[in-house]
Amino acid sequence: SKAALFDAESKVKITFADVAGLDEAKEEVKEIVDFLKTPSKFTKLGGKIPKGALLVGPPGTGKTLLAKAVAGEAGVPFFSLSGSDFVEMFVGVGAARVRDLFKQAKEKAPCIVFIDEIDAIGRSRGRGQLPGANDERENTLNSLLVEMDGFATDSGVIILAATNRPDVLDSALLRPGRFDRQISIDKPDIVGREAIFKVHLKPIKLDPSLDPKKLAAQTPGFAGAEIANVCNEAALIAARRDKKAVDMQDFQDAIDRVIGGLEKKNKIIL
Numbered sequence: 001s002k003a004a005l006f007d008a009e010s011k012v013k014i015t016f017a018d019v020a021g022l023d024e025a026k027e028e029v030k031e032i033v034d035f036l037k038t039p040s041k042f043t044k045l046g047g048k049i050p051k052g053a054l055l056v057g058p059p060g061t062g063k064t065l066l067a068k069a070v071a072g073e074a075g076v077p078f079f080s081l082s083g084s085d086f087v088e089m090f091v092g093v094g095a096a097r098v099r100d101l102f103k104q105a106k107e108k109a110p111c112i113v114f115i116d117e118i119d120a121i122g123r124s125r126g127r128g129q130l131p132g133a134n135d136e137r138e139n140t141l142n143s144l145l146v147e148m149d150g151f152a153t154d155s156g157v158i159i160l161a162a163t164n165r166p167d168v169l170d171s172a173l174l175r176p177g178r179f180d181r182q183i184s185i186d187k188p189d190i191v192g193r194e195a196i197f198k199v200h201l202k203p204i205k206l207d208p209s210l211d212p213k214k215l216a217a218q219t220p221g222f223a224g225a226e227i228a229n230v231c232n233e234a235a236l237i238a239a240r241r242d243k244k245a246v247d248m249q250d251f252q253d254a255i256d257r258v259i260g261g262l263e264k265k266n267k268i269i270l
């Protein structure tokens with residue numbers, strides 16, 4: 001099908017202010033923002049700007065958000081696709097899609113290309129998932145490698161890719177000149193969770209007694225995506241109860257609901 005070749009956002013509104021915690025990761029990607037904004041500053045002494053970096057961490061921890069924020073901070077377009085879209089694709093389609101993406105990206109440079117779930121196409125060769133789907137996945141991976149090698153480091157295209165399985169990636173992807181930088185994005189600790197709560201509490205009408213520190217203490221193991229979910233659920237629960245503001249009881253119920261959802265999901269996986 002011709003639909004949804006990849007996503008392109010020309011004006012990204014997300015900035016680092018939308019990404020809570022992740023201080024070290026933010027420091028590292030700030031460098032990439034500088035490469036995009038003033039490439040000549042870095043190349044004038046003969047240095048080569050890196051082509052890509054790998055964001056490594058569990059689901060829902062803000063990898064996509066951070067990649068978008070890089071584009072937002074640099075004021076450049078954001079192209080994205082997900083490796084999982086390439087699974088079970090017809091012969092030649094994946095490779096053609098990768099070529100199309102890079103063609104457009106080069107035209108719109110400077111820009112960010114984001115590949116979510118890169119492990120779905122970048123699994124080491126021979127380590128198959130679905131028999132038959134494998135050859136096409138290898139074609140797609142090869143075309144990605146060819147594209148990465150084919151553009152100059154001063155082309156202004158920087159590729160960010162996300163994975164929670166760096167261990168299964170084909171070593172060809174990690175070679176110098178490809179994804180030779182890894183940035184780890186971990187689940188937030190209590191301080192990180194409080195910061196993420198503060199971002200997602202902003203649009204919500206809160207009871208003055210509400211304490212983000214307590215919310216952070218009650219959500220061990222939660223990733224940012226789950227915290228965002230809790231805040232939204234709490235607002236909906238309070239509204240259903242015809243309250244004027246969202247209070248701790250609403251949050252407690254929202255946390256229970258999100259934990260219940262996670263337990264169900266885990267049961268299905270087991």
Ligand code: ATP
Pocket residue numbers: 018019020021022058059060061062063064065066116162196199223224225226228
């Ligand atoms: P996946 O691997 O499942 O694609 P991801 O790591 O890319 O997950 P995101 O899609 O970036 O995670 O996060 C989902 C949502 O969770 C974000 O849009 C945001 O609302 C919230 N979120 C996650 N991490 C953070 C964070 N550090 N600060 C603020 N919000 C966050």
